[in-house]
Amino acid sequence: MKRKPYIFITRKLPAGALEQLYHSFEVSMWESETESVPRDVLLKETQKADALLTMLSDKIDREVLEAGASLKVVANLAVGYDNIDLKTASERDIVVCNTPDVLTDTTADLAFALLMAAARRIVEAAEYVKEGEWKSWSPLLLAGHDIHHKTIGIVGMGKIGEALAKRATGFEMEILYHNRTRKPEAEEKLGAQYVSFDELIQRSDYIVCLTPLTAQTKGIFNGGSFKKMKNSAIFVNASRGPVVDEQALYEALVSGEISAAGLDVFETEPINADHPLLTLKNVVALPHIGSSSTETRMEMMDLCTYNIEAVLTGKQPKTPVEL
Numbered sequence: 001m002k003r004k005p006y007i008f009i010t011r012k013l014p015a016g017a018l019e020q021l022y023h024s025f026e027v028s029m030w031e032s033e034t035e036s037v038p039r040d041v042l043l044k045e046t047q048k049a050d051a052l053l054t055m056l057s058d059k060i061d062r063e064v065l066e067a068g069a070s071l072k073v074v075a076n077l078a079v080g081y082d083n084i085d086l087k088t089a090s091e092r093d094i095v096v097c098n099t100p101d102v103l104t105d106t107t108a109d110l111a112f113a114l115l116m117a118a119a120r121r122i123v124e125a126a127e128y129v130k131e132g133e134w135k136s137w138s139p140l141l142l143a144g145h146d147i148h149h150k151t152i153g154i155v156g157m158g159k160i161g162e163a164l165a166k167r168a169t170g171f172e173m174e175i176l177y178h179n180r181t182r183k184p185e186a187e188e189k190l191g192a193q194y195v196s197f198d199e200l201i202q203r204s205d206y207i208v209c210l211t212p213l214t215a216q217t218k219g220i221f222n223g224g225s226f227k228k229m230k231n232s233a234i235f236v237n238a239s240r241g242p243v244v245d246e247q248a249l250y251e252a253l254v255s256g257e258i259s260a261a262g263l264d265v266f267e268t269e270p271i272n273a274d275h276p277l278l279t280l281k282n283v284v285a286l287p288h289i290g291s292s293s294t295e296t297r298m299e300m301m302d303l304c305t306y307n308i309e310a311v312l313t314g315k316q317p318k319t320p321v322e323l
C-alpha cells in the first residue's frame, strides 16, 4: 500500500487548525508550544517528511533541505522567510510558502502601538504606577513626545508599511518613505513622499523599519545612521533584528543622539534578559509579536495548511515565495 505523505510541524499548534491535514496525511508535530524543535529532531523528521510547517525561528538551511529526500514543500508560519535557504530550495525543486496579507493589518497595528508606547512612555508610566512611585500630579510627569502632526519615515513601504502609513494619516502625520522602487499609487493614496534613505532619517520624528532582512538591509541602521537622526527621533523596528547594529543603537540611546526606541525584533531571539538595551527606560521591547492576534495567527495556520495540501495534491499553493 502506498504510504500517506508525511508532514512535520516544528511547533505545537492547536489541533483544530490542522484538521484538514489529518484526513489525508500523516502528521506529527514537535510537542512544545514555547521551545523550538532541537536541531537533531528537525533533521531526523525532515528525512522522512514530504512537507514541513516551520516557524521563523527554525533555521531551514542547506543541511535541513538536503536531509529531506522526499521534501516537496516548506510552509513558513511568517511572511518573512530569511530563515530559509531559498537557493537550495530552488535547486531541489522544493516549494517555499509564506503568509503574506493575512497578517498585514495586525502587524501594522502593533508597529503603531510600539511607536505610541515609545513616544508617550506608556510602559515606563504603567510601571511607575504599579511600583507605587506616583505621589502627585505634576506638570511634566513622564512627559513624552507628540505623535499627531509629526513626521513618520517608513523604510520598507510594502504591504505592512502602507497599512502603517494609513494609520499615520489618522494622526495627520507627514509621511515619508524609502524603498528601492518608488510607489506612485501609495504616494497618491496616502499622501506619502518618496525620499532617499538619508533624507528620511534626517527629517523624520519617527523612523519605522519594515523591510525584509536581506543582504542589502542587514545593518542599515548603524552608528552613522543614528548620528544623522534628530536628537528627538524615535526609532521603531518591527522588521528583523539584524537590520540594526544593536551596540550602535544602545550608544545612540545612551548618548542622547536619539530619544527612544520601540523594538519588536532583535539580533538574537529571544534577547538575553541582561542585554544592555533592556536596561534602558527609553526602550520599549516586545517579544516579536507583530502578527500575534489570535485571529491572525489562526489565519496564518490556515494558509500554511492550505499551501501544504495544495502542493502535496498537485495544486497551486496560494502564496509561494518566488525562488
Ligand SMILES: NC(=O)C1=CN([C@@H]2O[C@H](COP(=O)(O)OP(=O)(O)OC[C@H]3O[C@@H](n4cnc5c(N)ncnc54)[C@H](OP(=O)(O)O)[C@@H]3O)[C@@H](O)[C@H]2O)C=CC1
Residues within 6 Å of the ligand: 079, 080, 081, 100, 101, 103, 104, 107, 155, 156, 157, 158, 159, 160, 161, 178, 179, 180, 181, 182, 210, 211, 212, 213, 214, 216, 217, 238, 239, 240, 264, 265, 288, 289, 290, 291
Ligand atoms: N515583527 C513582526 O512580527 C513581523 C515582521 N515582519 C517583517 O516585515 C517585513 C515586511 O513585510 P511585508 O510588508 O508583508 O512585505 P512586503 O514585501 O510587502 O514589503 C517589503 C518592502 O520592503 C522594501 N524593501 C526591500 N528591500 C529594501 C531595501 N534594500 N531598502 C529599502 N526598502 C526595501 C520593498 O520595496 P522594494 O522592493 O521596492 O525595495 C517592499 O516595499 C517582513 O519581511 C518581515 O521581516 C512581518 C510581519 C510580522
Ligand SMILES: O=CC(=O)O
Residues within 6 Å of the ligand: 056, 077, 078, 079, 080, 081, 103, 290, 291
Ligand atoms: O515576523 C513575522 C513574520 O511574519 O515575518
